[in-house]
Amino acid sequence: MRDQLYINGQWVNPDLGGYFETLDPATEEVIQRVPAGSEEDIDHAVRAARRAFDNGWGQSSGAERADWLEALATELEGRQDALALLEVRDNGKPLPEAQWDIGDAIGCFRYYAELARELDQQQNEPLALPDERFRCHIRREPIGVAGQIIPWNYPLLMASWKVAPALAAGATVVLKPSELTPLTALELAAAADTIGLPAGVLNIVTGLGADAGSPLSQHPQVDKLAFTGSVPTGAKIMSAAAADIKNISLELGGKSAFIVFDDADIDAAVEWILFGIFWNQGQVCSATSRLLVQQGIASKLLERLVEAARAITIGSGLEQGVLLGPLVSKGQLEKVLGFVEQATRSGARLLTGGKRPAHLERGYFIEPTIFDEPAENSIIWREEVFGPLLCVKRFNTEEDAIRMANASRFGLAGAVMSADPQRATRVANGLRAGIVWVNCSQPTFNQAPWGGMKQSGIGRELGRWGLDNYLEVKQVTEYIGTEPWGWYLK
Ligand code: NAD
Numbered sequence: 001m002r003d004q005l006y007i008n009g010q011w012v013n014p015d016l017g018g019y020f021e022t023l024d025p026a027t028e029e030v031i032q033r034v035p036a037g038s039e040e041d042i043d044h045a046v047r048a049a050r051r052a053f054d055n056g057w058g059q060s061s062g063a064e065r066a067d068w069l070e071a072l073a074t075e076l077e078g079r080q081d082a083l084a085l086l087e088v089r090d091n092g093k094p095l096p097e098a099q100w101d102i103g104d105a106i107g108c109f110r111y112y113a114e115l116a117r118e119l120d121q122q123q124n125e126p127l128a129l130p131d132e133r134f135r136c137h138i139r140r141e142p143i144g145v146a147g148q149i150i151p152w153n154y155p156l157l158m159a160s161w162k163v164a165p166a167l168a169a170g171a172t173v174v175l176k177p178s179e180l181t182p183l184t185a186l187e188l189a190a191a192a193d194t195i196g197l198p199a200g201v202l203n204i205v206t207g208l209g210a211d212a213g214s215p216l217s218q219h220p221q222v223d224k225l226a227f228t229g230s231v232p233t234g235a236k237i238m239s240a241a242a243a244d245i246k247n248i249s250l251e252l253g254g255k256s257a258f259i260v261f262d263d264a265d266i267d268a269a270v271e272w273i274l275f276g277i278f279w280n281q282g283q284v285c286s287a288t289s290r291l292l293v294q295q296g297i298a299s300k301l302l303e304r305l306v307e308a309a310r311a312i313t314i315g316s317g318l319e320q321g322v323l324l325g326p327l328v329s330k331g332q333l334e335k336v337l338g339f340v341e342q343a344t345r346s347g348a349r350l351l352t353g354g355k356r357p358a359h360l361e362r363g364y365f366i367e368p369t370i371f372d373e374p375a376e377n378s379i380i381w382r383e384e385v386f387g388p389l390l391c392v393k394r395f396n397t398e399e400d401a402i403r404m405a406n407a408s409r410f411g412l413a414g415a416v417m418s419a420d421p422q423r424a425t426r427v428a429n430g431l432r433a434g435i436v437w438v439n440c441s442q443p444t445f446n447q448a449p450w451g452g453m454k455q456s457g458i459g460r461e462l463g464r465w466g467l468d469n470y471l472e473v474k475q476v477t478e479y480i481g482t483e484p485w486g487w488y489l490k
Helices: 039-054 062-078 080-091 095-122 155-169 183-195 209-218 231-243 266-282 295-310 330-345 398-406 421-430 463-468
Strands: 005-007 010-012 019-024 029-035 125-127 134-142 145-149 172-176 202-204 224-228 247-251 257-260 290-294 349-352 369-372 389-395 413-417 435-438 471-479
Touching: 005 039, 005 183, 019 080, 029 183, 039 145, 039 172, 039 202, 039 209, 062 080, 062 095, 062 155, 062 183, 080 095, 080 155, 080 183, 095 155, 095 463, 145 155, 145 209, 155 172, 155 183, 155 224, 155 463, 172 209, 183 202, 209 224, 209 231, 224 231, 231 247, 257 266, 257 398, 266 295, 266 389, 266 413, 290 295, 290 398, 295 349, 295 369, 295 389, 330 349, 330 389, 389 398, 398 421, 413 421, 421 435
Parallel strands: 145 172, 145 224, 172 202, 224 247, 257 290, 257 413, 290 389, 369 389, 413 435
Antiparallel strands: 005 010, 005 202, 019 029, 125 134, 134 471, 349 369
C-alpha cells in the first residue's frame, strides 16, 4: 500500500497530515487511505520540479530522455498485471478494458520516447528568410514546469497522455490525479522511483481538486497547465492561468453524435454503437451518446440495439465475461440516475435500462440505458451524462443529420456509418468536431491528435501535437551581412 506523496524523488507524508479514502465501486468497500495533498505539498513539488528543470532535465538531450521513457515503459510492463487489477479495483472497469488501457499507457511512453529521439534531429532547423543578410534557425525548447490535472475515467492512461509527452519534451511535471482513482498514478511514481528517474522530474501529489488541484493551477512557478476534466473545472483552470498568463491545454467534455444512414450494415452499426456508449460504462469524454439514425432503418436497428444492450453482462470488473462494470462512485451513479429521471419527466421514451440491476445489491451499477426521441432542446439530448446512457433521434436527410449533430456546445467527436464512402466523407467534413470516426466509434491511437472544438477544449494531445504542448518555439536570427547596418551610424 502506497500512502505517501512522491515529491523530489522521495516518498513523503502530506504536510498537513490529511488523508482520504478510495473505494472499490463494485463492493463499496474502502481500498486504502490516500494522502490529501495541500497547498504546501504542491509548493514543495513545484519547487522540486523547477530545480530539476533548471539543473539538468531542461537541458538534457532528447536521446537521454528517450532512454528514461523507455526504461519507465519497461518498468511498467513488468507491473502490467498488477496495474490492471489495481485499475479495476479503483475505477470499476472490466479487467480486459483495464488490461487494454495499461497496454496503451505503456505504448504511449514508448511512442514519446521515439519522438524525443527525433527531436534532437529537428533541433536548430534552418529557416530561409527573404533577406540574405540574415540567417535564421528554429529551436524547440521545453516549456518548463508542467502542472497536470487528470480525471478518473482512464486513470493511468490519462496520466501517460500527460506525463509522457511532457518528459519527452524536457519539461518537468507535477501531476495531480483524480481523488476518485489515485492508485495507479502512485504506482507510476513507484516505477519512476525504481528506475532512478532524477529527483523532481516527476512529482505526484494526490488530493482533492479544491485543496491540491487549485493551488497547482495558481502556482506562479508553473509554466504550463494541462487539464482533462469537466467544463466548469476547465473554466476555473483557465481563469487561474489568466492571472499570470500560463500556457494551457484543456481536454473537456463532449456529447458526440453517431450518424447511421439506412445503407449501413445493421450488425456493424449495432456493434459500434454499443462500443461507443457502453465501453468504460459510458464514462468516456468522446462517447457517442447521441445516436442519429435515418428513418429507413430506425425501427429495425433499434430493435436489434435494445436486444443487444439487454444481453450485456453486468457485474464486478473482476468477473469473467462482464462487459459493464459499476460507475466510478456513488456520486456518479446518483448523477446518472438523476438524468434518467429528468429524461423520463421530459417525455423521452425509455427503451431499456434506467435502473440499478436487480441482481446486484452492492456497487454503483446501472443497466445500459436507451432513451428514444428526447426533444432537441431537452437536457438529456444536450448535456454530457458520462454514463451508459444513449439517446436516439431519427433524421431524414444528410443535411438534417449534420445540422442536428452540430447543434451542440461541444465539439469533441463524431461518428458516421454509411456504405457510401462519398457520403461518409461529406459528413466527416461537415462535423464540427476534433475527432471523426467513419464506420466505427472510439478507436484511439497514440499517433493521432486528440482534442475538441468549441467547449470541448483547447489544443490537442497525442501525436506530435501532444509533444508541441510542452515545447516553446524559439527563432535565433543572425546578421551575416557584409556591410554595416547603417541606420543610425551612416
Ligand atoms: P472534474 O473536472 O470534476 O475533475 C477533473 C480533475 O480536476 C480532478 O483531478 C479534480 O480533482 C480536479 N479539480 C476539481 N476541481 C478543481 C479546481 N477547482 N482546480 C483544479 N483542479 C480541480 O472532472 P471528472 O469528473 O474527474 O471527469 C469527468 C469529466 O472529464 C467529463 O466532463 C469528461 O468529459 C472529461 N474528460 C475529458 C476527456 C478528454 O480527453 N476530452 C477525457 C476524459 C474525461
